[in-house]
Amino acid sequence: MIPITVVDVADAEPLVAEVLRSGVIAQGPMVKRFEGLFAEVAGTKHAVAVNSGTTALVASVQALGLRPGDEVITSPFTFVATLNAVLEAGATVRFADIRADDFNLDPDAVADAITERTKAIMPVHLYGQTADMGALMPLADERGLHVIEDAAQAVGAKFDGKPAGSFGVGCFSLYATKNVTTAEGGVVTTSDDDLADRLRVLRNQGMRARYQYEMAGHNYRMTDVHAAIGIPQMERIAELTAKRQRNAQRLTEGLTGTPGLKLPQVLPGREHVWHQYTVQVLPDAAMSRDELAAALTERGVGNGIYYPKLVFDYDCYRGHPQVPQVKVADFPTAAAAAEQVLSLPVHAALTDEELTTIITTVREVLGA
Known part of the structure; x- marks a missing residue:
């Protein structure tokens, strides 16, 4: 059988062994190193590593301050994590149809779906090609909406030379079948310093320093073991x-x-x-x-x-x-x-x- 996907992470063995020998197997220096490589590819100031692509979406909705009753417009043709993440964060989903040429959100349909409760647009860069960000970003700017890119399948993709994940808040998956994998994992990308800071505090139980809580947070952390698996792929x-x-x-x-x-x-x-x-x-x-x-x-x-x-x-x-x-x-x-x-x-x-x-x-x- 010719498989639909192949997972080959053999080149990560030395780094994984280094992590295991170090004794620092939770979030540590490997995660920071991985984040630096990812931010470079995404063209953003910050990359915040988390434990799944779904978590990346949930954390982004939470960090942007969306509340119950706020609406997020997204695609009906996507993996269920897109929908589940919005629901978990407490927001309401509205759907807009896709275009036949790229399987991604139709900007005209998005415009028709906007209501007074709409707070964000969540395009899904399906199969590895970005949505029409040239139309979606002006629409979001005009209406004062956040853009949360579900870029789970699109690490390294570009629109007019600009990387996926650098238009709004980028959310990537590093699941085993993705182009870059850490077995399980995700990344949020942004050039907004304040948003990146909120995401880092949020992923660590709301702590800025040990037992100094600033918000109701979660354990969204990536481990150094997972980061070590992904680093060689990011380098290649x-x-x-x-x-x-x-x-x-x-x-x-x-x-x-x-x-x-x-x-x-x-x-x-x-x-x-x-x-x-x-x-x-x-x-x-x-x-x-x-x-x-x-x-x-x-x-x-x-x-x-x-x-x-x-x-x-x-x-x-x-x-x-x-x-x-x-x-x-x-x-x-x-x-x-x-x-x-x-x-x-x-x-x-x-x-x-x-x-x-x-x-x-x-x-x-x-x-x-």
């Missing part, structure tokens, strides 16, 4: 990203012209980091998306569906006081994506032979 991020970009180009060249298959686009002015290479299986294809997924799996080509339903379309959110009772049909572009998307392997460990196998198998199964 340009190389790892270039491999994904080459693999994506090879897939696009090989799959162009496959009947019933819509290939992902890199939009002008954007640098895609290809967390996922996501195609759409259109209604005129020889088989449905689910049938193609099963056929590829049977033939040894790993794949994934990200995501099979809109994020609110589950029983646990129906009737939730912080989730508006909307219909799937209200978001036609997102609904179509949920029925059609299929991700193919694009990770940095792919060989030329594996890429050829992926292309050949997809084309054969779809009758190209």
